[in-house]
Amino acid sequence: MAGRRYDESDVRIRPGRGSRPRTKQRPEHADAEQALVTGVDRGRYAVLVDADGPGERRTVAMKARELGRERVVPGDVVDLVGDTSGDEGTLARIVRITERRTVLRRTADDTDPVERVIVANADQLVIVTALADPEPRTRMIDRCVAAAYDAGMDALLALTKADLADPADLVGLYAPIGVRVVVTQTRADGTIAGLDDVLGALDGRTSVLVGHSGVGKSTLVNALVPDAQRATGVVNDVTGRGRHTSTSAVALRVPATPDPTWVIDTPGVRSFGLAHVDPQHLLGAFADLAAVAEDCPRGCTHAADAPDCALDDWVAQDPSDTARAARVDSFRRLLASRLGTAD
Template sequence: MTPTRRYDESDVRIRPGRSGSRPRTKIRPEHADAETAMVTTVDRGRYTVLVDPGGPHERRALAMKARELGRERVVPGDRVDLVGDTSGDAGTLARIVRISDRTTVLRRTADDTDPIERVIVANADQLVIVTALAEPEPRTRMIDRCVVAGYDAGMDVVLALTKADLADPSTLASLYAPIDVTVLSTSRGPDRTIVGLEELRALLAGRTSVLVGHSGVGKSTLVNALVPDARRSTGVVNDTTGRGRHTSSSAIALALPTVGGSAPGWVIDTPGVRSFGLAHVQVEHLLAPFSDLARVAEACPRGCTHGDDAPDCSLDEWVAEAPDDATRVLRAARVESFRRLLASRTGNASTDSVERDSR
């Protein structure tokens, strides 16, 4: 028979105390001496900021995000408060301790069912959708998605049609003439200058504008012409797929040079996108950016879903009553584009709807 073992104090493990550590607290420092700055670009956890933007001591600095901000994302266009070494000297690193309230936030999701929102930029006044008229072919459904995202963010929307020397912009421009989208076109002149650039520059003056578009549409070319020191990489379109190659890897805010006494402004160039999910946009808000359709839909019966199977929908009647075939085609295209967005958000579309809408 095995004798019963007797236990003593040597069998008890005493964990050493942590008397030297400070107790946790939810009280955060006020950082009353923090300096204001604008985030211009983000690169692997480091933030390039412009300290005292527009002030007498304007300078660039490198910063990191303070731990107390947690997972809150900092994006180009954000106005932030900095502490630490804000001199901008080589080898220095400041800390971002606060993010100011944002006036606008441009978001997108991976698809129309993804619950995770991806903030692209903050505090922009207007969204400039850059679309090529050829090489690659324009994708109207992608334009519509960007229009919806822009209006949902509370931004003005501009449609910049590039490569007008390769195709007539009038047909595409007529699709957006009935709604509150400013449309302009640019083309290459005989001396390689960009015709129409001054009209675009006038729209950007005094404002913060974010440029979005597919790869290969000429977005970086426009940025380089607007901001000569930008030196953004430009790419070519694949002859087989008809798609452009990604040349910009991150969003960056660039100050517009003042020309002829114009007001200073900012352009935020973003990487090329191939899809623009709208899971963050409420279904009932989808019709508002289609202001031409919204006016027609006011005559719909109560409870009308405006979908393909909606009985007595005024949108169908509007298409049927078009005065001529050309107008009927344009109206049908507008209604189809809206209904595809509606179907993708309500779950009545196939899972590849976002990708098809981006083509």
């Protein structure tokens, strides 16, 4: 039997990967809907479409390829395309991250060049600290305050377990640097005394809560947001440290406030690196000192050992004005935290 004769019509050429012309143009996604990112879990993002609006609905989204390695975090306002109905099994795409008002970052330590974005668009940083069990760590508080000021955020110090220790010393330490302080304690029936003061400080704002494990952060969040069901832990009697109970950052709406209010709960931290903070930016949080420092010699670090620093001259002009000395000491304490020279 004679074999089949082939001709050019029998040839099939598969196009190579480079045969399709590439373009740098990207879709405009003019029909995208805005949404608030409330949580992140293994490449999937919990988002709230039309947050606080009449069409509010929850859905799940993934990050579009064109965003590359750009990190999406709780508090981000993003543009969504695809199925944004929120029906079971649907998945939308995040195609844009809108401009962030504030960005809270931290590094692993003061020498780590890699900074990690924690949350976006928060108005204030709430530093949750126990007055005892575990003992308060002022260096940690200082570092968080420095990070908040660098990010353009307000700082709020929430002191818990006031039934175990007097808050007066910490209040006196942080009031001079503009840190608002609220004090709480858990009553015998499980309710929290001082919760109204906390709600008043949070009302109408987006606040991110940070703190060591075991300081009562999750307990406070559960009181603010009864449906949150954040896991709570205990403090180890040997190490004095708490067990990590919150495993991921999540944005939660606070229901008992007149204005729309959000808190972003974060996992407990043991350190707060400030490698990303420019020491010169800290001075901007002290408007009165910044004006005085304009008379400093060029290159002045404003630290306690800085020669001919105008801040020292300003304090010396009126030794009876203890508020001046307190302000300078407070600023230099934050500066020392950034420079790693704190005691």
